[in-house]
Amino acid sequence: MTSKGASIAATQDRPTIHDVARRANVSPATVSKVLRGIGSAKPENIARIREAVRELGFRVDPLAANLRKAQRAIIGLVVPDFRNPLFGALVAEFEQLAAADGYRLVAVSSAETNEREEAQIEALLDWRVAGLIVIPTDGALTKAATIMEQGVATVLLDRVPANSPFDSVGVDNFAASAAVVRHLVELGHRHILLATSSLSRPNMQDRMHGAMSVAEAAGAAGMIEVLACGVDLPSALQAVAGRLDAGTMPTAIFTLFSPATLATLRELGRRGLAIPEDLSLVGFDDVEWLQVTHPPVAAVIQPVTELAHTTWAQMMRRLRKEAEGDAHFVVPCRLDFRGSVAPPRAR
């Protein structure tokens, strides 16, 4: 049953460069050159080749074409989670940038674990990607040694470890957080709850330190209260709920990652606490639902497009061997103090 000689349908019989060559009466080498616009060829041959290509519907196999080169025209991208819209937006940006430069993007996710991150990076290296863009799960980046060893162009994005030997691009987390807290302090807030995720993430540390620095400069380090909220929505809900049920109320909450913002909105609403009357709220990362509420929630906005462009530009420089040493780019965030921020209620 299975071995019917007639089952041809399943076979893809795409034309090869040899088919084109035969039809155009030239050698495969010539076809290859003409198709890549390299060297010169007799006009009539060029014409015949183009015609054969059209008639046959020939398209080069990009993977085979890359086989003789040390690297393929592929850039690997590792994101922690496809579900996060910020990363989704970055994937979309890189996809476009890659296409514009003749590269193919292969995006994979680490599921926020070091093990998957390792495995994914290894798999990408197996593919002989020309470059690697990594949003690390945390500062560890356990595959760093392997990457360095193979000399693959690499740019770290967003969660950039302090002393990375790789090129890196991130936002100015410290400055953005500091600016938020400064604004809150100016409005009169003296008890600010900082909702953080895992401090093993370098960006989280910077955000926290930025906030602290302002309090310390004001000689009132105690005005910042830190609440560790885990890394996802369930843990954030639990942490925020627990905190709101006990202890004195802060006058403002600054959530350093978006699940905490979501958790805070939900728990405040559940308790009938009004924003900004009872409490001011600012969230790191702008997401569309921040404006579902009334008033809309103030946010630290990451410049997604700029992050992607900066990263890609550096990647291209690396691939063209124009870059030396490791470069570290820090781009500023934009702050939008929407209606969720106001002076604390007079007590």
Place this chain on the structure above:
Amino acid sequence: MTSKGASIAATQDRPTIHDVARRANVSPATVSKVLRGIGSAKPENIARIREAVRELGFRVDPLAANLRKAQRAIIGLVVPDFRNPLFGALVAEFEQLAAADGYRLVAVSSAETNEREEAQIEALLDWRVAGLIVIPTDGALTKAATIMEQGVATVLLDRVPANSPFDSVGVDNFAASAAVVRHLVELGHRHILLATSSLSRPNMQDRMHGAMSVAEAAGAAGMIEVLACGVDLPSALQAVAGRLDAGTMPTAIFTLFSPATLATLRELGRRGLAIPEDLSLVGFDDVEWLQVTHPPVAAVIQPVTELAHTTWAQMMRRLRKEAEGDAHFVVPCRLDFRGSVAPPRAR
């Protein structure tokens, strides 16, 4: 400057199967067989090969390994937009499923345009993917002929055209919508606003028809008012705002895609309209922010994991040639009538 003979660092010199063979004193063919666990080999040779692999840190080049086969162990996935969390979740699911079956997932996006969709599908076919999973931009799927011609295993997902010649997997949009409207009608609603996106999307048609069918069965087709909301948040905001500013108020709104839900929440809030007192609200697609509000917003929940698993299972059947004809899977949605739904206020 550039052509220093000493610049070896840039060259990746990964060991090849020949290096392993030499070190283990066997032929490359034998290494290949042992590594794939095919055929049999002398135990001592197996041991020496494994040792050489370990010492050299050899890993097969999966692309080169696939070169002699008609197809590569790659599944291409085309999603309309990486920014949509529903699609993000699907990408994540497929990534895992692919890994479990020894395939590699290459996910690309069509940016909701037919042109990009075409180009992406062609590029994927150039890669000689073994299979293609496509969430079409709309019902057109302009590359259908090419795909069929090449005989690549294909499964359409989510936005499934009515008479697709391909395998397909989608939710029961009709039934889910009908159930929502039935529930609203039972509660006493007689004027329901249906916020739709582009009707060129097959799933959107089904959702609308499902809603209509209930009204018609009740002999009151007029109770459904349809509002076209474009395809994204800005257009939805405009459409919803415009509608709320004029005409008699519906007693319930059923938004058929999530940007419309977001837009509705925002515009209702802006006008100080209370949910569910002034208006009931149900949204198609569950997203985490539906529970930021109080009360939380009722939703039609798509079974993401089940969709992915069903799709993948069919894909594997195709690749194993176990499937004949085209199969169409329809999986039910789950409804969660949260606090945003109540009987209409007595007038």
Place this chain on the structure above:
DNA sequence: CTGAAAGCGCTTACAG
């Protein structure tokens, strides 16, 4: 049980 040879679809020196 094993290896030499040919091949996958291209590109790359190298002659001519």
Place this chain on the structure above:
DNA sequence: CTGAAAGCGCTTACAG
């Protein structure tokens, strides 16, 4: 301007 040959890193018949 062009083509024969070798090669990229593997796998696949085919002998032995």
